[in-house]
Amino acid sequence: MDLTLYDDDNLLSQEHQELATKLVDFAANELKSAPDTEMSITIVDDAEIQRINREYRNTDRVTDVISFAIEDGESDDDEFAVFEGIPENIGDLFIDPFKVADQAKDYGHSFERELGYTVVHGFLHLNGYDHIKPEDEAVMIPLQEKILSAFGLER
Numbered sequence: 001m002d003l004t005l006y007d008d009d010n011l012l013s014q015e016h017q018e019l020a021t022k023l024v025d026f027a028a029n030e031l032k033s034a035p036d037t038e039m040s041i042t043i044v045d046d047a048e049i050q051r052i053n054r055e056y057r058n059t060d061r062v063t064d065v066i067s068f069a070i071e072d073g074e075s076d077d078d079e080f081a082v083f084e085g086i087p088e089n090i091g092d093l094f095i096d097p098f099k100v101a102d103q104a105k106d107y108g109h110s111f112e113r114e115l116g117y118t119v120v121h122g123f124l125h126l127n128g129y130d131h132i133k134p135e136d137e138a139v140m141i142p143l144q145e146k147i148l149s150a151f152g153l154e155r
Contacts, residue, residue: 006040050062
């Protein structure tokens with residue numbers, strides 16, 4: 001997995017950046033992603049994630065993670081097949097560590113567990129998983145918990 005992590009304002013400790021990176025690699029391995037699959041994570045503050053959420057999701061509030069998948073699953077044809085040999089970029093995550101910390105406190109578990117949950121949740125969205133319909137949720141949420149437990153981030 002080729003992950004680029006941007007944290008220009010140093011909002012996330014080096015230890016937590018490494019946790020996110022290792023977890024993405026682990027989750028990619030669990031999903032059998034191609035080794036050269038690309039994605040990015042950008043660490044932002046409350047104001048920036050609220051701005052992104054308002055501008056792109058029409059929701060004016062702070063959230064923990066926003067995912068922008070390159071392929072959103074709406075097309076049945078493989079329009080990128082002509083670029084054989086070029087790594088697949090699955091998209092970008094924006095994560096707010098302040099919201100993650102608030103949620104960890106609210107749910108009574110560690111920041112590491114909540115960060116892991118947020119990273120895996122966003123990663124699964126970039127890979128086409130969703131939880132809007134009950135039948136989709138029945139697939140995504142157990143897979144998310146399986147990955148977190150196997151990694152060692154249980155509740």
